[in-house]
Amino acid sequence: xxxxxxxxxxxxxxxxxxxxxxxxxxxxxxxxxxxxxxxxxxxxxxxxxxxxxxxxxxxxxxxxxxxxxxxxxxxxxxxxxxxxxxxxxxxxxxxxxxxxxxxxxxxxxxxxxxxxxxxxxxxxxxxxxxxxxxxxxxxxxxxxxxxxxxxxxxxxxxxxxxxxxxxxxxxxxxxxxxxxxxxxxxxxxxxxxxxxxxxxxxxxxxxxxxxxxxxxxxxxxxxxxxxxxxxxxxxxxxxxxxxxxxxxxxxxxxx
Amino acid sequence: xxxxxxxxxxxxxxxxxxxxxxxxxxxxxxxxxxxxxxxxxxxxxxxxxxxxxxxxxxxxxxxxxxxxxxxxxxxxxxxxxxxxxxxxxxxxxxxxxxxxxxxxxxxxxxxxxxxxxxxxxxxxxxxxxxxxxxxxxxxxxxxxxxxxxxxxxxxxxxxxxxxxxxxxxxxxxxxxxxxxxxxxxxxxxxxxxxxxxxxxxxxxxxxxxxxxxxxxxxxxxxxxxxxxxxxxxxxxxxxxxxxxxxxxxxxxxxxxxxxxxxxxxxxxxxxxxxxxxxxxxxxxxxxxxxxxxxxxxxxxxxxxxxxxxxxxxxxxxxxxxxxxxxxxxxxxxxxxxxxxxxxxxxxxxxxxxxxxxxxxxxxxxxxxxxxxxxxxxxxxxxxxxxxxxxxxxxxxxxxxxxxxxxxxxxxxxxxxxxxxxxxxxxxxxxxxxxxxxxxxxxxxxxxxxxxxxxxxxxxxxxxxxxxxxxxxxxxxxxxxxxxxxxxxxxxxxxxxxxxxxxxxxxxxxxxxxxxxxxxxxxxxxxxxxxxxxxxxxxxxxxxxxxxxxxxxxxxxxxxxxxxxxxxxxxxxxxxxxxxxxxxxxxxxxxxxxxxxxxxxxxxxxxxxxxxxxxxxxxxxxxxxxxxxxxxxxxxxxxxxxxxxxxxxxxxxxxxxxxxxxxxxxxxxxxxxxxxxx
Numbered sequence: 053x054x055x056x057x058x059x060x061x062x063x064x065x066x067x068x069x070x071x072x073x074x075x076x077x078x079x080x081x082x083x084x085x086x087x088x089x090x091x092x093x094x095x096x097x098x099x100x101x102x103x104x105x106x107x108x109x110x111x112x113x114x115x116x117x118x119x120x121x122x123x124x125x126x127x128x129x130x131x132x133x134x135x136x137x138x139x140x141x142x143x144x145x146x147x148x149x150x151x152x153x154x155x156x157x158x159x160x161x162x163x164x165x166x167x168x169x170x171x172x173x174x175x176x177x178x179x180x181x182x183x184x185x186x187x188x189x190x191x192x193x194x195x196x197x198x199x200x201x202x203x204x205x206x207x208x209x210x211x212x213x214x215x216x217x218x219x220x221x222x223x224x225x226x227x228x229x230x231x232x233x234x235x236x237x238x239x240x241x242x243x244x245x246x247x248x249x250x251x252x253x254x255x256x257x258x259x260x261x262x263x264x265x266x267x268x269x270x271x272x273x274x275x276x277x278x279x280x281x282x283x284x285x286x287x288x289x290x291x292x293x294x295x296x297x298x299x300x301x302x303x304x305x306x307x
Numbered sequence: 308x309x310x311x312x313x314x315x316x317x318x319x320x321x322x323x324x325x326x327x328x329x330x331x332x333x334x335x336x337x338x339x340x341x342x343x344x345x346x347x348x349x350x351x352x353x354x355x356x357x358x359x360x361x362x363x364x365x366x367x368x369x370x371x372x373x374x375x376x377x378x379x380x381x382x383x384x385x386x387x388x389x390x391x392x393x394x395x396x397x398x399x400x401x402x403x404x405x406x407x408x409x410x411x412x413x414x415x416x417x418x419x420x421x422x423x424x425x426x427x428x429x430x431x432x433x434x435x436x437x438x439x440x441x442x443x444x445x446x447x448x449x450x451x452x453x454x455x456x457x458x459x460x461x462x463x464x465x466x467x468x469x470x471x472x473x474x475x476x477x478x479x480x481x482x483x484x485x486x487x488x489x490x491x492x493x494x495x496x497x498x499x500x501x502x503x504x505x506x507x508x509x510x511x512x513x514x515x516x517x518x519x520x521x522x523x524x525x526x527x528x529x530x531x532x533x534x535x536x537x538x539x540x541x542x543x544x545x546x547x548x549x550x551x552x553x554x555x556x557x558x559x560x561x562x563x564x565x566x567x568x569x570x571x572x573x574x575x576x577x578x579x580x581x582x583x584x585x586x587x588x589x590x591x592x593x594x595x596x597x598x599x600x601x602x603x604x605x606x607x608x609x610x611x612x613x614x615x616x617x618x619x620x621x622x623x624x625x626x627x628x629x630x631x632x633x634x635x636x637x638x639x640x641x642x643x644x645x646x647x648x649x650x651x652x653x654x655x656x657x658x659x660x661x662x663x664x665x666x667x668x669x670x671x672x673x674x675x676x677x678x679x680x681x682x683x684x685x686x687x688x689x690x691x692x693x694x695x696x697x698x699x700x701x702x703x704x705x706x707x708x709x710x711x712x713x714x715x716x717x718x719x720x721x722x723x724x725x726x727x728x729x730x731x732x733x734x735x736x737x738x739x740x741x742x743x744x745x746x747x748x749x750x751x752x753x754x755x756x757x758x759x760x761x762x763x764x765x766x767x768x769x770x771x772x773x774x775x776x777x778x779x780x781x782x783x784x785x786x787x788x789x790x791x792x793x794x795x796x797x798x799x800x801x802x803x804x805x806x807x808x809x810x811x812x813x814x815x816x817x818x819x820x821x822x823x824x825x826x827x828x829x830x831x832x833x834x835x836x837x838x839x840x841x842x843x844x845x846x847x848x849x850x851x852x853x854x855x856x857x858x859x860x861x862x863x864x865x866x867x868x869x870x871x872x873x874x875x876x877x878x879x880x881x882x883x884x885x886x887x888x889x890x891x892x893x894x895x896x897x898x899x900x901x902x903x904x905x906x907x908x909x910x911x912x913x914x915x916x917x918x919x920x921x922x923x924x925x926x927x928x929x930x931x932x933x934x935x936x937x938x939x940x941x942x943x944x945x946x947x948x949x950x951x952x953x954x955x956x957x958x959x960x961x962x963x964x965x966x967x968x969x970x971x972x973x974x975x976x977x978x979x980x981x982x983x984x
Contacts, residue, residue: 105488109487110399110487110488110491111488130404131403134398134401134402134403134404135401137398137399137400137401138400138401138402139401141399143399149392149395149396149399150396151312151393151396152319153312153315153316153318153319154311154312154315158308158311158312161308162308162309162312162400163400163401165308165309166400166401166402167401210400
């Protein structure tokens with residue numbers, strides 16, 4: 053059994069005031085083990101982005117606890133959270149969130165230097181990651197000069213460069229064409245399998261989800277299903293996902 | 308690394324908010340110019356009492372500091388909003404808020420310093436031009452010098468840095484209060500577009516317009532008292548805000564009525580854009596309108612004042628040089644000698660003013676003229692000056708004709724037992740009344756009025772205070788010499804410090820109580836708006852001294868006005884330019900609907916034109932009536948023959964040029980933002 057990395061303990065998140073309350077997350081409980089590549093799927097409004105936001109400390113929970121190893125992040129103060137994000141988390145967003153005033157290389161270096169590593173080490177580490185992700189050739193270009201896929205790989209490089217505990221990806225393929233999406237997902241697999249990164253990816257795209265090893269399905273703020281790929285091939289897994297979705301699409305509510 | 312980031316961000320901000328940088332450069336340049344003038348020896352050479360100019364500019368700079376704080380504060384918040392996602396990314400990367408605050412502050416400071424440095428050279432050139440203008444207005448020759456004052460630069464830096472620091476003070480708190488989620492989703496929240504729902508608010512437009520008309524009628528019919536006017540002005544300000552509150556509904560209502568105008572071109576689109584823009588910007592636009600109107604009006608008033616000054620000064624100081632002594636037997640030898648040493652005294656006349664031990668005319672004037680005062684200062688048998696002399700003042704016909712001839716006035720004639728009443732034009736009806744009601748007796752003779760003369764004759768103590776009774780010479784033995792006077796004609800150039808040198812020969816000032824004391828009760832006359840009353844007067848020096856203050860005031864108000872205008876227009880322009888990139892998709896849709904490039908540009912032009920014209924036209928309507936009224940009254944009171952509109956038009960012209968410049972920048976930038984990817 054894999055070592056437990058994250059434990060979400062009856063997490064609740066409400067929006068709005070009394071009388072007009074929206075339950076975005078309703079007593080969500082699950083675990084993520086070290087080295088897992090987990091996907092979260094659900095229709096829009098199902099709470100999947102909210103879940104990622106509370107897990108990644110971008111948003112706070114209304115009730116419940118989230119443990120990273122033994123640390124309860126819902127109890128951390130703001131400054132501790134900043135420290136936590138810096139050391140333990142890597143982010144990949146749908147719209148990249150690269151700094152447009154910095155080059156590809158500088159975007160990655162900045163993430164390293166914020167952890168105050170020495171310059172030479174930082175340069176070497178950045179070079180290493182860029183080579184791994186195939187963006188070394190474009191390192192001195194600015195984000196607006198490269199393609200979406202390259203931008204997203206730069207974001208990935210920035211996310212993994214500090215050896216985070218986990219990489220959080222929010223619809224990472226959302227703004228990419230299918231070819232670039234495939235390359236990115238292969239990158240994720242490489243990161244996961246060869247570099248032992250733990251990845252948590254929110255997506256509503258079945259093709260992207262089929263790259264995961266395990267998928268949590270969210271509906272109306274609750275986890276209603278879980279799929280584990282096990283030894284299956286990607287194509288079989290994809291079909292399995294489609295089955296689950298077709299069930300929720302029409303079936304569940306009518307049943 | 309963070310330094311690189313900071314510098315790159317500065318570069319980007321400079322590009323994105325070029326208009327802001329340019330405005331700050333202009334403001335910096337103006338400040339350099341004016342502060343440089345304070346320390347300029349060329350400026351000091353014009354006029355000894357230089358402090359007035361320095362004080363006025365200092366005051367202006369104080370206000371400008373607040374304008375700069377306002378502008379920087381606005382821009383900082385604006386950037387904070389636009390760049391929230393970027394700051395969110397910093398936070399995600401693990402930067403601390405303290406670090407981000409520092410970067411952001413540093414960026415803004417660098418931007419400020421860059422604009423200051425860019426302003427140095429233009430500021431230096433402005434300074435030379437302004438000094439030249441100053442000399443030209445005061446009619447003094449000026450030789451251009453390349454003098455440069457480091458003090459002016461230092462003060463400007465000091466004021467601007469202080470303004471930036473104050474404007475940035477709250478940034479830290481802002482960052483502290485914000486949660487990472489707000490940063491990342493802030494730009495999404497702002498996508499909500501406010502639409503005016505109900506149209507009942509359109510009634511405000513009519514109420515506001517009705518009030519503005521009412522106000523103007525009151526102005527024209529002089530229906531306001533000095534106290535009620537403030538209430539009416541507060542009402543006017545409220546009406547302007549109300550107008551903008553209503554305007555959005557007004558446009559929406561107009562659209563809903565389906566007037567045929569909205570079916571022409573893209574008018575529907577333009578009106579909708581405008582309605583929502585006004586709704587979100589109404590408070591800012593209301594404030595801009597009020598301040599535009601104020602700036603326009605104050606310029607008009609100052610230009611009028613300058614003109615009044617010029618004419619009035621010539622009236623008040625007809626003699627090139629004049630001196631007063633409280634002793635009846637003063638020879639003025641010392642004054643004549645000093646004058647001769649410094650200038651060419653081609654002619655002079657010394658004479659006495661007489662009294663007959665009574666004061667019925669002065670009593671009459673004290674009770675009939677507004678704003679007179681009686682000095683209560685007595686010390687060692689001496690006293691301070693009042694509005695009128697202790698006794699009524701008389702003069703002999705020969706002396707009278709002698710000084711008249713100096714001014715090129717025709718000779719006056721008197722038969723025995725006649726007198727001439729010579730007084731100021733401003734109290735002409737009182738002079739009439741005096742001649743009718745107060746009998747003039749000299750010795751045993753009661754005199755008849757020959758005529759009333761009102762040519763300007765220095766009647767602020769030199770030739771009496773406000774008036775003078777001229778009697779035939781043969782009656783002078785019945786009168787007592789009261790005090791002595793000397794007037795003279797100067798040829799050629801007059802040194803700027805002659806007045807000061809002459810003053811140095813007189814010893815009226817009691818330093819222990821800082822008041823000039825005289826052996827007799829001296830009268831200064833009742834001129835109030837502009838009064839030149841002194842014991843020695845050198846016309847040339849006084850003209851410059853008087854004009855100097857007014858010209859300084861002109862410069863100061865123009866300085867304030869332009870800085871304000873630029874700051875306000877920058878905010879309007881930056882708003883538009885950011886909209887251009889934010890709502891680019893709207894214009895994309897227009898294109899998809901079949902509009903070509905030229906038609907799109909026309910829509911943009913129309914939209915910007917209405918947006919910019921709103922505060923422009925409203926402020927003109929507001930100020931034009933008041934300005935016209937003031938001009939008309941001014942011409943009426945002063946008799947200065949100038950076209951009514953002249954002052955207003957001139958102010959409006961300056962205003963319009965600056966306005967147009969920002970409009971063009973806004974339009975060009977807008978189109979460029981739409982086209983850029």
